[in-house]
Amino acid sequence: MATWQRTEDPNLARLARLAGSLRTRGDQLLVLIVLLALWQGLSLAFGTYWVGSPWGVLTRLGKGVMSGEILRHASYTLLEAAAGFLIGALPAAALPFALRRLPIVTAILDPFMVGGYGAPKLALAPLFILWFGIGIESKIALVAITVFFIVYFSALAGVRALDPRLVQMAQVMGANERDVARHIVFPGAVPHIFTGFRIAMPYSIGGAVIAELISANRGLGYLVQLSAMNFDTTGVFVALVATTCIVFLGNWSVNVVERRLLRWRPRPDLDMQAGS
Amino acid sequence: MAAEVLLEVRGLSKRFGNRAGREPSPWVIQELSFVVNEGEFLTIVGPSGSGKTTLLNILAQIDTASGGEICLQSHAAPIGNSKSLKPGLACKIGYVTQEDNLLPWRTTLENVLFPLTVQRRLNEDTRAQAQMLIRAVGLAGFEDHYPHELSGGMRKRASLIRTLVYDPPIILMDEPFGALDAQTRTQLQEDLLRLWNLGRKTIVFVTHDIVEAIALGDRTLVLSRSPASVAGEHRNSIPRPRDIRGIMIHPEFAPLYQRIRVQVQ
Numbered sequence: 388m389a390t391w392q393r394t395e396d397p398n399l400a401r402l403a404r405l406a407g408s409l410r411t412r413g414d415q416l417l418v419l420i421v422l423l424a425l426w427q428g429l430s431l432a433f434g435t436y437w438v439g440s441p442w443g444v445l446t447r448l449g450k451g452v453m454s455g456e457i458l459r460h461a462s463y464t465l466l467e468a469a470a471g472f473l474i475g476a477l478p479a480a481a482l483p484f485a486l487r488r489l490p491i492v493t494a495i496l497d498p499f500m501v502g503g504y505g506a507p508k509l510a511l512a513p514l515f516i517l518w519f520g521i522g523i524e525s526k527i528a529l530v531a532i533t534v535f536f537i538v539y540f541s542a543l544a545g546v547r548a549l550d551p552r553l554v555q556m557a558q559v560m561g562a563n564e565r566d567v568a569r570h571i572v573f574p575g576a577v578p579h580i581f582t583g584f585r586i587a588m589p590y591s592i593g594g595a596v597i598a599e600l601i602s603a604n605r606g607l608g609y610l611v612q613l614s615a616m617n618f619d620t621t622g623v624f625v626a627l628v629a630t631t632c633i634v635f636l637g638n639w640s641v642n643v644v645e646r647r648l649l650r651w652r653p654r655p656d657l658d659m660q661a662g663s
Numbered sequence: 664m665a666a667e668v669l670l671e672v673r674g675l676s677k678r679f680g681n682r683a684g685r686e687p688s689p690w691v692i693q694e695l696s697f698v699v700n701e702g703e704f705l706t707i708v709g710p711s712g713s714g715k716t717t718l719l720n721i722l723a724q725i726d727t728a729s730g731g732e733i734c735l736q737s738h739a740a741p742i743g744n745s746k747s748l749k750p751g752l753a754c755k756i757g758y759v760t761q762e763d764n765l766l767p768w769r770t771t772l773e774n775v776l777f778p779l780t781v782q783r784r785l786n787e788d789t790r791a792q793a794q795m796l797i798r799a800v801g802l803a804g805f806e807d808h809y810p811h812e813l814s815g816g817m818r819k820r821a822s823l824i825r826t827l828v829y830d831p832p833i834i835l836m837d838e839p840f841g842a843l844d845a846q847t848r849t850q851l852q853e854d855l856l857r858l859w860n861l862g863r864k865t866i867v868f869v870t871h872d873i874v875e876a877i878a879l880g881d882r883t884l885v886l887s888r889s890p891a892s893v894a895g896e897h898r899n900s901i902p903r904p905r906d907i908r909g910i911m912i913h914p915e916f917a918p919l920y921q922r923i924r925v926q927v928q
Contacts, residue, residue: 557777560781560825561778651809
């Protein structure tokens with residue numbers, strides 16, 4: 388019960404944490420080197436025609452970034468993913484709160500939501516291209532619908548995980564329905580919502596890339612498609628590496644916001660989730 | 664002290680709802696009656712599982728009763744069905760539960776200010792009152808800590824002053840010190856008596872510990888084993904201020920303890 392005592396010497400604790408995180412970083416570097424070596428091995432075994440070499444990919448990536456071409460495609464994909472994420476995730480996070488006092492409506496919607504969650508959304512891409520054209524709208528729509536169901540179920544789990552004793556306590560102290568929603572239900576659900584964001588984030592970028600693969604004239608998915616058609620495997624790898632970088636960027640943004648909002652959670656728990 | 668009746672419980676009964684196809688569930692509380700006077704510290708002892716928490720939940724208006732009446736300040740409280748319940752009955756009934764039930768996303772200070780926030784009573788005076796209470800229970804310096812950063816005893820203190828801060832006329836306490844070690848427990852009992860001496864609030868304190876019931880109370884009710892009803896009532900004339908650590912060697916302690924013990928079974 389003396390957990391607060393570890394704040395007694397903050398410098399020592401910070402130092403220990405830093406040492407721990409450095410060791411993790413070292414191990415991660417090791418894994419990276421092993422993966423790069425495997426890649427290089429595959430490239431040597433099959434030839435760069437089939438598997439672009441790491442070094443070749445890196446130089447092409449550097450050139451692409453310098454010329455601005457990669458950044459142009461990447462920012463286009465990022466824009467689609469971000470817009471789709473916001474359009475899909477925010478209503479999905481809000482809906483369970485709106486439905487909290489309407490359990491019957493929630494129950495009626497449930498099979499449809501489960502269906503929407505389970506349906507392979509990527510198969511909708513051709514349909515969306517038919518409906519919204521080959522421009523940015525069809526990509527945003529695909530990302531939004533992919534993200535929506537993931538976040539909806541996370542937020543729903545958050546609203547359902549509510550501790551009824553906290554609500555009773557607040558009511559005894561004079562809290563009305565709005566106070567309960569604002570001070571108890573919402574903060575309690577935030578960790579669940581962020582779990583949803585964290586899972587949905589790579590899907591949003593994946594969705595954007597897939598939609599571009601099918602039909603586009605810009606974006607990293609288009610770059611993959613173009614390179615593949617030209618039998619340029621290095622080009623494909625360059626686009627994939629760029630995509631991965633965007634996923635990292637997205638993950639990092641989610642972590643930063645989450646850290647800020649969830650300061651009240653025990654730290655080790657947060658560290659484990661944040662992966663640093 | 665004027666012995667004005669603040670809370671009156673008459674013929675209270677409770678059984679939980681039946682489930683289809685089963686025997687009707689047994690009575691948890693049956694024909695329970697007692698009064699609580701203004702400014703009185705009433706302790707209620709009973710064996711575990713005797714419906715003490717259920718009784719307090721009904722008094723706090725977060726659970727219904729199956730029969731009987733409850734009058735607070737001579738107004739009958741709605742206890743018949745869950746729709747008409749008014750938890751805390753317009754902030755007149757404070758309730759310190761067994762678990763601390765602090766909001767994990769609020770700091771100590773924010774938790775203590777929570778009732779004032781939702782009652783729209785947050786101002787200079789009430790803030791100062793909150794700070795005074797935080798100092799009085801030794802939580803100064805921990806205002807910005809989150810509940811997970813506090814020890815069990817500190818969380819209990821925070822949960823206690825969170826109810827004291829909005830000054831409800833009657834406070835219910837459900838074994839608030841049950842889960843603590845003996846040392847912390849005694850300290851909290853002393854804190855509670857000191858705070859109580861400042862304001863002489865009306866307190867209904869439920870416990871299964873006879874020593875605690877004697878150390879704190881002006882009067883002790885003994886509840887029978889389930890279904891709960893009043894098995895005995897004992898006036899406690901050990902003078903205040905009391906020395907909690909030495910309560911057992913007070914000459915009146917042993918006979919009182921003996922009388923209560925034979926009734927608690």
